[in-house]
Amino acid sequence: MALRLLRNQQLRSAVLQLSTRTFTTTRVMPKQYHFDTRKFALQLERQGFSATQSEAVLKAVASVIDDGVQNLQNSLVSKEEFSKQSYQQKVDFAKLKSELQTLDKTDATRIATENERLITDIDKLRQKFKEELAKQQAGVRLDLNLEKGRMREESAVQELKLAETGSRIDQELANFKTQIETTKLQVVQWLIGVCTGAFALVLAYIRLLS
Structure with a gap:
């Protein structure tokens, strides 16, 4: 073993x-x-x-x-076959490299085009936003001006009403003063009449006594 x-x-x-x-x-x-x-x-x-x-x-x-x-x-493999395969690999590599370069250029062009389109769209949106903002501001200004005009009109109407009320009050006061003066005159006239009548009665009584 x-x-x-x-x-x-x-x-x-x-x-x-x-x-x-x-x-x-x-x-x-x-x-x-x-x-x-x-x-x-x-x-x-x-x-x-x-x-x-x-x-x-x-x-x-x-x-x-x-x-x-x-x-x-x-x-x-034989030397010829190896050379053939090596050449074919070089050709395939060159073709692949060319395709990759073409693809890179195509992608770069597509990206640049897409970027330009996005920039254009952004500019359009910015311009549209500015226009909408200007419209909104103009509308707000118009509303404010209309409101101011309405408030001025209402203020003028109120002032006119106040002036009319003041004039009416002044007129009523003048009428009241006139009525008071008239009443005073009537009272004075009534007092004069009463006094004259009383004096006449006194004189008549004195004559009767004498």
């Missing part, structure tokens, strides 16, 4: 050494290897492998190497 584990470890070390070697990537002569198979077999035999085991290991390693080389060859 220990000998088998040692051989497996030695086999893994040998395979690891082979995996770090450099192989050709050309499509020609796929069976060409860059290591000495005879030397590798002798190394295996010195490590305790029999000739049959060494041959089996060589076949397994060769199969693995063939598969790896084949996969590597399949994944590789």
Whole structure:
């Protein structure tokens, strides 16, 4: 068991050494290897492998190497194909760059146009607001002037009424004074008549006594 584990470890070390070697990537002569198979077999035999085991290991390693080389060859492309793909990528990149630049210019033009439209709309709204404000101010001024005129008219009417009332009062006072004066005169005349009558009676009485 220990000998088998040692051989497996030695086999893994040998395979690891082979995996770090450099192989050709050309499509020609796929069976060409860059290591000495005879030397590798002798190394295996010195490590305790029999000739049959060494041959089996060589076949397994060769199969693995063939598969790896084949996969590597399949994944590789020719220089012409690489140049073609590189050129196509450059063309696609240039096309994409041109499209992006065109898109940027289009977006910039669209944004500038939209900005100008917004500025124009704002100017129109500002002008409309000024006009509406001027109309409102004119309407308020007109209402104030009309109210002032109405108040002046009402004040004039009230003043006229007050003047008429004052004149009427003055006229009534004058009439009342005239009536008082007339009443005074009548009272004085009545008193004079009474006094004259009384004096006549007194004189008549005196004559009778004498």
